[in-house]
Amino acid sequence: MSVSPATLPPVLLHSEAELARAALATPLLSRAVRLARWAGPGTRVGAGGELVDAQLPAAAAELGLAADDPDAAAYASEAWRIAVDTGLIDVTDAEEEGGEGTVTQGEDLAVLSGGSPQDVLAVWLGALDTVYADATVPDMDNLLDVLEENGEVDFDELGWDPQAEADFLDGVLGNLYLLTVGDAAAGEGPVPLPALAASMIVPDDMGEPTDDILEQVSDAMMKLDDQFRLFEPLGLVEYQPVDEALMAEIDDDAEEPPAPVDDEDVARYGMVRLTPLGLYGVRARMLEAGVDAPAVGDLADKGADALLEGTSGFPQAAAQAEIEQWLARHEPLAAARELLAAARGGDEGAPLRRLRCQQALSLVGGEAEPALREVLDDAELGGLARVWLTERGAADVPAPSEALIFWLTIDTLAAQLAAEGNSDELQGLVEGLSQQHSGFFATAWRVDHPATADVLEAMGRLHPDKKVAKEARKAAFKARSQQGL
Numbered sequence: 001m002s003v004s005p006a007t008l009p010p011v012l013l014h015s016e017a018e019l020a021r022a023a024l025a026t027p028l029l030s031r032a033v034r035l036a037r038w039a040g041p042g043t044r045v046g047a048g049g050e051l052v053d054a055q056l057p058a059a060a061a062e063l064g065l066a067a068d069d070p071d072a073a074a075y076a077s078e079a080w081r082i083a084v085d086t087g088l089i090d091v092t093d094a095e096e097e098g099g100e101g102t103v104t105q106g107e108d109l110a111v112l113s114g115g116s117p118q119d120v121l122a123v124w125l126g127a128l129d130t131v132y133a134d135a136t137v138p139d140m141d142n143l144l145d146v147l148e149e150n151g152e153v154d155f156d157e158l159g160w161d162p163q164a165e166a167d168f169l170d171g172v173l174g175n176l177y178l179l180t181v182g183d184a185a186a187g188e189g190p191v192p193l194p195a196l197a198a199s200m201i202v203p204d205d206m207g208e209p210t211d212d213i214l215e216q217v218s219d220a221m222m223k224l225d226d227q228f229r230l231f232e233p234l235g236l237v238e239y240q241p242v243d244e245a246l247m248a249e250i251d252d253d254a255e256e257p258p259a260p261v262d263d264e265d266v267a268r269y270g271m272v273r274l275t276p277l278g279l280y281g282v283r284a285r286m287l288e289a290g291v292d293a294p295a296v297g298d299l300a301d302k303g304a305d306a307l308l309e310g311t312s313g314f315p316q317a318a319a320q321a322e323i324e325q326w327l328a329r330h331e332p333l334a335a336a337r338e339l340l341a342a343a344r345g346g347d348e349g350a351p352l353r354r355l356r357c358q359q360a361l362s363l364v365g366g367e368a369e370p371a372l373r374e375v376l377d378d379a380e381l382g383g384l385a386r387v388w389l390t391e392r393g394a395a396d397v398p399a400p401s402e403a404l405i406f407w408l409t410i411d412t413l414a415a416q417l418a419a420e421g422n423s424d425e426l427q428g429l430v431e432g433l434s435q436q437h438s439g440f441f442a443t444a445w446r447v448d449h450p451a452t453a454d455v456l457e458a459m460g461r462l463h464p465d466k467k468v469a470k471e472a473r474k475a476a477f478k479a480r481s482q483q484g485l
Helices: 018-026 028-039 051-062 071-086 107-112 117-133 140-145 162-181 193-200 211-234 244-252 276-288 304-311 316-327 334-345 350-361 366-373 384-389 403-419 425-434 442-445 450-463 467-481
Strands: 091-092 102-105 237-240 271-274
Touching: 018 028, 018 117, 018 211, 018 276, 018 366, 028 051, 028 107, 028 117, 028 211, 051 140, 071 091, 071 117, 091 366, 117 211, 117 276, 162 193, 162 211, 162 271, 162 276, 193 271, 237 442, 271 276, 271 304, 304 334, 304 350, 316 334, 316 350, 334 350, 334 366, 350 384, 350 403, 366 384, 384 403, 403 425, 403 442, 403 450, 425 442, 425 450, 442 450, 442 467, 450 467
Parallel strands: none
Antiparallel strands: 091 102, 237 271
């Protein structure tokens, strides 16, 4: 099913300068620019601003397209429309009905050579809007079949719902975005088209898909194949289309059930991935639609409290990148003091804030040492301060008390639970603790920490040894009784 906006992790975008260069290098926008610079007062356009048929061969030649290329006119017409829609070309309608309009270069053409990266990207986003609209309209031949006498399209007869088509494409690109930026995917490989289509069609709780569902997935694949072929020249995606021979096989065997797909053959069904420019474009559309789609760097100019709170839900790699950008704007000692102050608290999110604080402080140099020494006696920060100082070989670091060691252990486990849930890494940590400290649970339940009972319950769930797990659950019960819960 389509991605929930609440699940979107932060995206690490390329710099705007890199993205702007990529935008200018895309085949579709570069062709539009060439035609905008070629156009002049003698360029002939129709009532809708389109190049007249007699003008298309010259436009195609300007783009370096061969005269015998059957797609040359279509490429030239597409590039011209992008130039008009993005303001690279201004078209003035004819004064008389049936006449031809006049053409001048638009103001935005100069932006592409002398404007800022943001200006260039704004033009590219305008081109994306145009291609997006094209991708959600039905085949032109089908449109002509249902054109009414008044020139309007009978959508009911066509069986086409414009809003549903737009929502479907938004959902597909949203899922592709999530697969690209999510930690599990790491954005390392293209996504098979069948999997992407199935993510929109197959219910999450369905076991074996029915024949009807499989047919819907097949239809969605063919639709997406057409749409991604439109998006690739604009640089939104890298796309390996569905094998033409495969489509012929599907048509020939329309009455036969689909054969199993081998991993070696999956590429024949189409493979797609968002480019760095595509990530930027899809995120821009999400933001425009009111979706919360964070990007690494959004917190760089915020306070330490916003940094620790914001990165608490980030995957590890994204949190690290965000913290690095924040530290780059702050003096080390002042940054350390601000981070430590923001890490305090007894609320549910405090352990994870302290974990992110530790992560940030690990990137700060020795100039921050005075800030860490200032909190050695702090009940919440003294443990992490000792760890930081010891790892750097600082002298005169007071040994922690047993109570502080146990408090820091509970705090760390609570943070890991909040960050990763019942992960394999956390299970290994739980097993190691119980092995190293035979009387751990006898002492741990007494720890004066808001998360003590929750941590001990989690240890009972995670530990594979039934006897140890039972000890953990008993300790959790004692902790809740002590806390009056």
